[in-house]
Amino acid sequence: MKDIRIPTVEHGNKNDVIHITPQTSGIVRFKATFPVSDIKDRMLAPLYADLIQRGTASHSRKEFAAAVEALGARLDVTSDRVGITIDGCALAGTFPRLLDLVKEMLERPAFNKKEMDQVHKQYAQYLHDEADNARTQAYLGFTQALFAKNHPYYRPSADTRRTFLRSVTRKSYLDFHKKLFAVHGIVSTSGTEAHRQSTAKLFSTFGKTKDTTLLAPASAAPHATETTYRTVHDKANIELYIGNVLPLTLSDSSFLPFNFGLQVLGKWGGFSGRLMSTVREKEGLTYTIYARTEGITKDRLGMWYIFTFFTPKDLDKGLASTKREIARIAQKGVTPKELTTFKELLKNQFILAHESDAKTLALYHDALCAGMTPAEVAAQYDAMQTLTQKEVNAALRQHLDPTRLVISGAGPINPNRKTLSK
Amino acid sequence: MKANGTQKGKRIAGFRHVRTVQDIREFELAANGLRVLHMRIPGSGTVTANIVYLVGSRHEERGRTGLAHMFEHMLFKTLHDGTGRPVKESGFKRLEDAGAISNATTWLDRTNYFFTIPRAYLKDAFDYEASRMRNLLFDNKEFLPERANVVSEYEMHAGIPLDALETAMAQAAYVSHGYGHDTIGHKPDIQHMTLDSLKDFYDTYYWPNNAVLTVVGDIEETEALRVVQASFGSLPRSPKPVPEIDIIEPAQEGERRVEIARKNPINIYAVGYKAPRTRHFDWAVMQIIAAYLSEGPQSRLDDTLVDTHKASSADCALYPTYDEGLFMIVAQITAGSSHEEVSRIIDEEIARLAAKPIDKKRLETLKTMILADELYSRDGTYAVSRELTECIAVGDWTRFYTLADDIRRVSVADVQKTARQYFQKNRRTVGLFVGQTKKT
Numbered sequence: 001m002k003d004i005r006i007p008t009v010e011h012g013n014k015n016d017v018i019h020i021t022p023q024t025s026g027i028v029r030f031k032a033t034f035p036v037s038d039i040k041d042r043m044l045a046p047l048y049a050d051l052i053q054r055g056t057a058s059h060s061r062k063e064f065a066a067a068v069e070a071l072g073a074r075l076d077v078t079s080d081r082v083g084i085t086i087d088g089c090a091l092a093g094t095f096p097r098l099l100d101l102v103k104e105m106l107e108r109p110a111f112n113k114k115e116m117d118q119v120h121k122q123y124a125q126y127l128h129d130e131a132d133n134a135r136t137q138a139y140l141g142f143t144q145a146l147f148a149k150n151h152p153y154y155r156p157s158a159d160t161r162r163t164f165l166r167s168v169t170r171k172s173y174l175d176f177h178k179k180l181f182a183v184h185g186i187v188s189t190s191g192t193e194a195h196r197q198s199t200a201k202l203f204s205t206f207g208k209t210k211d212t213t214l215l216a217p218a219s220a221a222p223h224a225t226e227t228t229y230r231t232v233h234d235k236a237n238i239e240l241y242i243g244n245v246l247p248l249t250l251s252d253s254s255f256l257p258f259n260f261g262l263q264v265l266g267k268w269g270g271f272s273g274r275l276m277s278t279v280r281e282k283e284g285l286t287y288t289i290y291a292r293t294e295g296i297t298k299d300r301l302g303m304w305y306i307f308t309f310f311t312p313k314d315l316d317k318g319l320a321s322t323k324r325e326i327a328r329i330a331q332k333g334v335t336p337k338e339l340t341t342f343k344e345l346l347k348n349q350f351i352l353a354h355e356s357d358a359k360t361l362a363l364y365h366d367a368l369c370a371g372m373t374p375a376e377v378a379a380q381y382d383a384m385q386t387l388t389q390k391e392v393n394a395a396l397r398q399h400l401d402p403t404r405l406v407i408s409g410a411g412p413i414n415p416n417r418k419t420l421s422k
Numbered sequence: 423m424k425a426n427g428t429q430k431g432k433r434i435a436g437f438r439h440v441r442t443v444q445d446i447r448e449f450e451l452a453a454n455g456l457r458v459l460h461m462r463i464p465g466s467g468t469v470t471a472n473i474v475y476l477v478g479s480r481h482e483e484r485g486r487t488g489l490a491h492m493f494e495h496m497l498f499k500t501l502h503d504g505t506g507r508p509v510k511e512s513g514f515k516r517l518e519d520a521g522a523i524s525n526a527t528t529w530l531d532r533t534n535y536f537f538t539i540p541r542a543y544l545k546d547a548f549d550y551e552a553s554r555m556r557n558l559l560f561d562n563k564e565f566l567p568e569r570a571n572v573v574s575e576y577e578m579h580a581g582i583p584l585d586a587l588e589t590a591m592a593q594a595a596y597v598s599h600g601y602g603h604d605t606i607g608h609k610p611d612i613q614h615m616t617l618d619s620l621k622d623f624y625d626t627y628y629w630p631n632n633a634v635l636t637v638v639g640d641i642e643e644t645e646a647l648r649v650v651q652a653s654f655g656s657l658p659r660s661p662k663p664v665p666e667i668d669i670i671e672p673a674q675e676g677e678r679r680v681e682i683a684r685k686n687p688i689n690i691y692a693v694g695y696k697a698p699r700t701r702h703f704d705w706a707v708m709q710i711i712a713a714y715l716s717e718g719p720q721s722r723l724d725d726t727l728v729d730t731h732k733a734s735s736a737d738c739a740l741y742p743t744y745d746e747g748l749f750m751i752v753a754q755i756t757a758g759s760s761h762e763e764v765s766r767i768i769d770e771e772i773a774r775l776a777a778k779p780i781d782k783k784r785l786e787t788l789k790t791m792i793l794a795d796e797l798y799s800r801d802g803t804y805a806v807s808r809e810l811t812e813c814i815a816v817g818d819w820t821r822f823y824t825l826a827d828d829i830r831r832v833s834v835a836d837v838q839k840t841a842r843q844y845f846q847k848n849r850r851t852v853g854l855f856v857g858q859t860k861k862t
Contacts, residue, residue, distance in 0.1 A: 356802020
């Protein structure tokens with residue numbers, strides 16, 4: 001890792017700021033994330049992300065969009081599991097004017113009634129269409145089986161979100177906005193030092209000393225075996241999430257070896273994982289089968305899962321093969337060869353994560369959102385190089401329990417079936 | 423655009439310097455006609471090695487569709503050592519285990535295979551690419567499970583309403599041309615594909631003189647070419663000329679329509695117009711039109727369909743193509759609207775484009791947006807390679823640069839003229855995805 005320049009982080013009393021020197025000069029990028037935790041706020045977040053971009057006190061939605069477009073800039077506000085993220089990109093010459101527009105958007109949002117109605121109508125349509133997305137349905141079922149309703153990772157049903165939507169007023173947005181920008185945020189920039197300063201200055205208007213209650217650990221424990229399914233018509237495949245709660249945070253010493261072992265089982269992307277080389281390559285049962293952890297931060301536990309899909313005809317065989325591979329790695333662990341191979345693989349993946357400016361920015365920004373500084377990210381990759389087979393296998397034995405699997409499926413499943421396969 | 427034949431690369435033994443355009447230099451490996459494009463992006467220690475074969479689904483015959491795409495899968499299988507004996511440990515496994523980001527993609531006019539790797543692995547990547555170009559082991563033990571995987575991939579796409587509709591529309595839009603079938607192929611063709619047909623296809627198209635290698639990243643040109651020479655230099659040219667497929671699509675005599683009805687909650691209206699080739703100036707104009715119609719809150723379709731809640735989304739798509747592809751307009755219809763209403767509004771917008779010049783200031787903003795987006799999207803070695811791949815596939819890699827020049831030249835009159843020329847009934851295919859409206 002000696003050739004990689006690890007960015008520094010400035011822990012401000014308003015926000016934490018990461019700065020990256022880009023490979024491509026003349027283009028400036030930034031990301032700013034403000035966490036959202038409360039369950040109702042999480043349901044409001046996607047609506048807010050849309051509405052805040054729909055005009056300010058002095059510019060209508062179209063005028064505001066025209067001002068951004070005239071700069072040739074990109075500005076986007078999105079919501080995800082962490083919170084609200086503002087993402088911007090501009091040429092160096094127009095970047096100060098983009099920041100002026102961001103400032104206007106954050107300081108004087110319109111939350112116009114007509115735009116709000118529009119957002120609500122579109123969201124209602126989205127909820128309607130979501131019923132056709134088998135992958136989303138399987139994921140919803142999975143998080144609902146794993147977490148209690150008040151847990152931040154529980155994804156409410158479309159009906160719950162529809163009911164919530166009806167209760168949302170302009171005041172809901174005003175309150176959310178006030179609350180959101182009183183939260184300690186994560187700001188990352190890729191550009192010159194002057195760009196870092198101007199971006200940090202803008203966001204320092206918002207944010208405050210870290211509120212530790214906001215991202216307080218939420219409790220959850222691994223579940224006993226459970227199978228849940230939803231019928232989605234006219235699909236050829238049954239989409240599946242197979243996994244459980246992972247009662248570890250990034251601070252736990254078991255996390256690194258567990259995650260290492262999980263990558264051996266089903267590294268996301270490519271063919272290196274055991275699942276792709278057996279269930280897909282040898283047995284031809286699916287096109288995609290990968291494993292990952294999700295939602296783990298320094299303070300918060302999350303989940304591990306395998307994502308795949310099978311045709312109804314191959315469902316039983318596919319599930320049996322997947323369970324066999326889980327049991328095999330949980331009981332016998334990784335081999336010395338796999339240990340060596342994956343150390344090299346993960347080291348190089350870290351290098352490749354710096355292949356573009358956007359990827360580099362995302363790597364460190366997302367890590368800091370999970371509580372890890374750039375130096376800690378680099379240290380984690382270094383620590384992987386010293387993991388032993390014993391450590392990895394012990395972590396797998398402890399946390400990958402083949403007798404306790406939550407399976408959520410969605411697709412062309414007979415609604416009268418008692419289980420996924422029968 | 424400036425060609426320079428006197429650069430240092432010309433002196434590299436075994437290569438002919440073809441041309442230099444801005445940051446990219448093109449060479450040809452004299453031994454076998456392999457073309458090489460090199461672009462240096464210093465700083466990251468990484469390289470994307472990408473090989474583009476000039477064969478895509480356009481080149482497939484009736485009844486043998488899906489062959490080009492099947493290679494996207496099969497070229498990751500076992501290779502032989504040149505004498506027919508299987509090689510146990512493939513180069514791919516070594517690269518994957520080294521953390522390489524790799525994949526392959528197939529499209530209408532080309533198939534590409536790429537590795538993004540730390541610079542030190544470039545020789546491994548090229549050795550592997552050279553090896554799989556001619557040494558694929560054809561074995562049913564590997565082919566039959568992979569064929570099943572491709573059927574699974576087919577099913578995955580077929581289950582997505584828009585994918586299914588676009589496939590049906592292409593089938594209606596093209597009677598003779600290879601753009602009339604989806605890249606993955608027809609399901610029965612995939613299910614009945616044989617090793618013999620695969621081998622025949624491989625021996626027709628997988629040769630160095632039908633490929634372009636791009637090397638983009640943190641590596642000096644001399645070093646990159648040295649490695650290319652060492653890995654690919656011994657491969658022979660194709661024994662026969664690689665066939666050129668030049669199908670002229672019969673003239674369309676009126677609008678064509680297709681409909682898919684399923685038990686989904688989704689309803690889609692789409693219309694596709696035969697568009698100019700990407701090499702043509704009018705393709706740049708069509709890019710402007712696509713942005714004018716559907717890019718951002720200022721766009722016409724956002725105004726007339728999304729803001730009025732007749733559609734939850736309305737988008738235009740214009741894919742780069744060697745021959746005349748489709749300019750697609752797709753709207754996802756809301757529960758309170760109908761295919762007829764959305765169709766009428768889109769037709770009105772299209773007619774307006776042909777009847778009235780667009781605002782000059784708006785045109786300039788669209789150009790600024792498109793040109794800036796182009797710069798943002800060329801971030802890193804992989805992104806540049808991906809874009810070069812499409813430019814190679816449309817028949818002129820310098821489109822990587824010249825498209826921006828064309829965009830800058832587009833006038834208000836060009837927009838009106840192009841709309842009149844291409845948005846005609848006898849160039850269009852309408853597609854309806856009719857879902858079951860149900861309360862969820």
